[in-house]
Amino acid sequence: MIEISKPGLHDTVQDLGRHGYQTFGVIAGGAMDPYAHRIANLLVGNEETEATLEMTLVGPRLLFKEDGLIAICGGDLTPTMEGLPVPMWRPVFIRKGSELRFGATKEGCRAYLAVAGGLDVPIVLGSRSTYVKAGLGGLDGRALIKGDVVQVMSASGLAEVMKKRLSSDASFRAADWQIAQKFLPTLSNHYEIRVMRGRQYALFDEASRHRFWNEPFTVSSQSDRMGYRINGPALHLEEAEEMISEAVTYGSIQVPADGNPIILAADRQTTGGYPKIGQLSSIDFTKLAQAKAGDQLLFKEVTIEESHRLFTKQEMNLKVLLAAIRNRFS
């Protein structure tokens, strides 16, 4: 059981999304940075589909009402306990009655807190993810506020072993190892993002297509879980064309008539009527999720074949990682 003693900027419960209802206009949602979310779960012995807490730019203060095993992954929102930094990307034992404090971001934008067992909120339409606009999922369909109490489900056998090994009289105790460097994302203020050509790529004029791949775009402050507005060279169609609405997805780069692209993210609508110049490679959702207002994005073209290769390689790495974690504790 965890109590929110002070909320952050936007703390929501998220899992890997709500699937099967987009045909009824219900958005998929889920963790903005599925990579960080999945690793956080693996580190506390959870299935990767369990719900975690997604925190944005400024994190909350959390009071643990019982002993717990946690892992924090993603952006560095400067977690501390009793003034001491709490290491990320590894399991950490938390003693009952301790308060975990997050601050403002040092690097990245979103952090994920996984707790052994997973956060226990009702499953709505197959998912625990919070979709604030429709008041769906999570805790009462909204971001967390002061005084909220989030329940935690029973930890797995693996997690119990970890917990016992790290158990301590101190308020917290982190494992003396973290996941290998090669699994960690590189956080900075500029990201190279791999992008495939969008469905309407060929309709853009040549100058726009050239600038899209060669000039940087800046993430605007009008960016949230639904989409990122980015500023850079204006992009235009060869000929103005009224498009027929069709499905969009996480990573669709839409360009409205004003020429400023919008990258759709986790809480995107299900369909859209603007031309799509590009589509993010799903391996780089993690970079987008960690980019914040003012950060620069440079798009690098990849083919769908290359994108699939990168994805498959990452899935294999995650399997290796899971096996390594199990080894540490068995």
Place this chain on the structure above:
Amino acid sequence: MKFTLSPLGDQAIVIEVGKKIDISSERKVKAIVSRLEAGSPSWMIEYIPAYTTVTLIYALQEFSKEDSPYGAVCERIRELLKDVKEAKAVQQKIVNIPVVYGGEYGPDLDFVAQQNGLTVDEVIEIHTSGDYTVYMIGFAPGFPFIGGMSERIAAPRRKTPRLKIPARSVGIAGMQTGVYPIETPGGWQLIGRTPLELFLPTEDPPSLLAAGNKIKFYKITSEEYEGLRGGAD
């Protein structure tokens, strides 16, 4: 049936049946949806039908052993949609939607009337006598894209969108009419409100309407509206 396949990112694929919104595209989309439902292959996560396309979201993990996962997905879809035929005209479910027009429920009704040189009653008469079809559900949970509104009551979107449109508002934008299931910002001209919930989060399916449904709007009084809401507001 002819269709083209093209990727939407690396985990979705668009099946496109035409370039125009017409009855033939509608029937082809319907036929593809029926086939996907019936086949329900394990590698399909879900699908999103629209006017001229059905987008299928696939589980990329299931194709990780293939030399070309995209090629394999295309092959499976062609196999699944082999000899699929344009759906015949079938009797569609008709959903009756009560609407209280004007006043606080539809603050832009007067504007729509003025814009078209009609009286308010004429606008209501035309809106309730239309033969409407739901083309797709999208944009927001349960939000129907409805075709079939008379040009005589068309009206441009508001220059400045409202920050909050009350849930269940009935609006007009250009040649379209629609109902906002949940409170959202929006630029449509609001002509009324229905007491019916279009988004049903605790039910399966979670939407009152589905693509292909026919819709009839009918006029009710504000007393009837309150009665039908049953104090839910």
